[in-house]
Amino acid sequence: MSVSMPSEKVLKGEVSGAFLLGLLASLHNVKSLPQSDIRLRADEIEPLVWYPYSMLISTLEQLASTVPSSNILFFAGINFLRIWYEQGPGKTMIQSGLDWLHANDESGGYNSVVRGGAPEEIGWCRLTSIDVEQGLAIYDNVVALPPDYVRGVFYGGCILFDDMEYVDVHVDDAPFPQNPMLRRLTITVRFRCKSPEQAARVDAAIDVLKPGTLLALSVEDTESLAWRFKGLRLKERYLTAYHEDARNVLAEATHQLEHTASELRAAKERIEAAAAVGIIGLWEWDAQESHLSWDSVMYHLYGLSSRAFNVTYDGWTRILHPEDRVRVDAELSVAMTRGTVFSSEFRIFWPDRSVHYIKSVAKVMSAGGTATRMLGVSYDITEQKRIQHELDQLAFYDRLTGLPNRRLLEDRLDQLLAFAQRQHQNIGLLFVDLDRFKPVNDQYGHHVGDWLLQSVASRMQGCVRGSDTVARIGGDEFVVLLPAIGNLDEAFGVAEKIRGCLEAPFSRAGDVRLEISASIGVALYPQHAQTARELMHFADNAMYMAKNVGRNAVAVVKDKE
Known part of the structure; x- marks a missing residue:
């Protein structure tokens, strides 16, 4: 995404402060963006205040140099919609995925967070057609937002609730000749609504299913299950693509940590951007002092409060699932001894005793030829494991x-x-x-x-x-x-x-x-x-x-x- 803002033209229109905050929060509260002509800080924005439309354009310029891939942008869009629903006005506006599809018309959605300019100056979102029976909705969207971000926003609204068995979003991107700062997007949403009665019947059958038990489903129930399976496969593909991009970004950033101070700063920005979108935590282990340093996301991943938990190596191992402790400890020891990359998946217990799956990757840092510490990242793969389990049941x-x-x-x-x-x-x-x-x-x-x-x-x-x-x-x-x-x-x-x-x-x-x-x-x-x-x-x-x-x-x- 690249947006140029002609200096000789004064941009008309205003953008909601709540929308700007949601845009930043969707990248997980990145406190300051890279250096540019306009520097925007989340703590300087009031949600109930309207700001010049030019601030949206300059923010998007800065985000373009921060977010490293289309898959990460897509998940940022999903995060934005979740934040809008959980922390903004969303709960008073929509109660289902179908509500969300209808809300994105001229009276709501994008049109409720920009104002004061002509349509060709600030853009619009119009629902051109929707057919619930056929599962098809089409929108005419003129915005400055990147297409993959918009696709994530529409997809995120449909998966917030449990009323759809399947959803996918496609965006056709074209220039908007009247205003080069905007893009014209044709958004096509394909979906299949879920019957609550049928879903309850299928879920009840699945809940009691065990190897060796019998399962009988009607043709309609089988079709419903097939659409769920199709939706799960699509979601897994999106998750896999995101995780691959995140790992690539993190690997590149970790490699650059060994270079000059300016390269260290650039790598840190890339790590923070990727980590913010996918809720990826950063950690450091001082092996000599047996001390762990966590960022705020790490505490979130472990369901802990920074005040209530003093991070030490022994304290961390006690959180690990008993069946994984010996293996993970051995993998860390091997990485430190050989100076190789540590990469492991393991289970942890939250304070409420719920089990979560974590993926951790780290690089060994040495001083004077001796391995002294590790710099690493962690992220939650519980949802990916759950989807994989369901896919395995259907596949095997x-x-x-x-x-x-x-x-x-x-x-x-x-x-x-x-x-x-x-x-x-x-x-x-x-x-x-x-x-x-x-x-x-x-x-x-x-x-x-x-x-x-x-x-x-x-x-x-x-x-x-x-x-x-x-x-x-x-x-x-x-x-x-x-x-x-x-x-x-x-x-x-x-x-x-x-x-x-x-x-x-x-x-x-x-x-x-x-x-x-x-x-x-x-x-x-x-x-x-x-x-x-x-x-x-x-x-x-x-x-x-x-x-x-x-x-x-x-x-x-x-x-x-």
């Missing part, structure tokens, strides 16, 4: 039965093979294909077929040990992993137990009895195969042998093919 487990899917099965099989090779153990693999499932599905419909698959999954899990894995790999096909199985006879015995269990009729309230069976192929590592692919292949072949002898049978592969 079958939606219908709650069983591991093919992807998780293959991962577990690879790990089991590596362990079995070291420990000289056997692994049994059963390939299970249901007999006469398709006629049931065709005659009674998919809802009965889905219920039957869930019941099959439940019965199969009741036939195996807690250390075994039952996975659904597609349709009516299942695979069972038997780690550390004694011999082929034991694996065959488990297969027979499953076959007999599935042979018994399935009774569904109000319906006729459903009768199916299973053809099961058995293969053993290392007797029949040496790799995961071979083991699956031979068990699959054995399953077809069971089919060929009349179904409802167990067959063992005889020789490698």
Whole structure:
């Protein structure tokens, strides 16, 4: 973003002091901006006072040289909207993401914080169209603000509440010929509203979902869950891009700390700008004195008050999760001993005993060839971890039965093979294909077929040990992993137990009895195969042998093919 302000032209219009404060606060209270013709300080601005519009232009000029990337600008816009809602008039103006989309018309939004000039002098924001059913809103926005910041503001307003399953914002940027200090932005918001009743129903089903339990969702509920998943993936992509940019900025700034005093000042400004937007804390550890120095953001990350907590190394380690303390202490020791970069993720306890995830990166500083201290940064990755957990659940487990899917099965099989090779153990693999499932599905419909698959999954899990894995790999096909199985006879015995269990009729309230069976192929590592692919292949072949002898049978592969 680059804005030039002609000196011969007197800018008309005024800007709200509250808006200027929000702009600075969105960069997390940067107290003073880099040197320029106009120096603006947050403590010199009164929220209820109107200031010359030129102050907004000069502030944006200064921010352009401070904020290092479009992703960081985007998150600054999100921060601005949150501050406007939590500390400004937002709570009296909007109660939902949909309210926010309607509020950005000529009577609200940008038009409520600038005044006194013609539209072509101070800009505007107009809602040109909105279709809630189609999930589409379009705005004509003429402003001096950078496009990525505006995109963050619109996105931030939509995710403040829990009434949208999905939202994304696209901005088309074009010059505004009538005034070169402004840009004309066409803002397109695509969204999908959430039904409270449906959301409660899906959330209730997810809350009780555990590995091995059954999950049944309607088509509408499944569609809702898919849109949530799409929204989570998009949010994760934004978070990942921001964290990557923040790390790059911090790495560059840390490198420049080793140079001249002027370069040190420039690096400090970049670190503070990046840290402010993403709530990134700065810290220093004096290893000789065992003393830690924290900035104000670090106390915020740990949920602590600077008055109530005296930062020492021992005090800090007591906050760490017990399962992470030894590892993190060892990682710090290695970094200090070898002079390498310290990089670690760990859990901490807040005073209310809630668990938060922290990422810390630091550089070792030496004096006279001896490592004496560390300079580092920390930031909260709790939300990223939560999203990753939800994505893992959707990526690794079958939606219908709650069983591991093919992807998780293959991962577990690879790990089991590596362990079995070291420990000289056997692994049994059963390939299970249901007999006469398709006629049931065709005659009674998919809802009965889905219920039957869930019941099959439940019965199969009741036939195996807690250390075994039952996975659904597609349709009516299942695979069972038997780690550390004694011999082929034991694996065959488990297969027979499953076959007999599935042979018994399935009774569904109000319906006729459903009768199916299973053809099961058995293969053993290392007797029949040496790799995961071979083991699956031979068990699959054995399953077809069971089919060929009349179904409802167990067959063992005889020789490698």
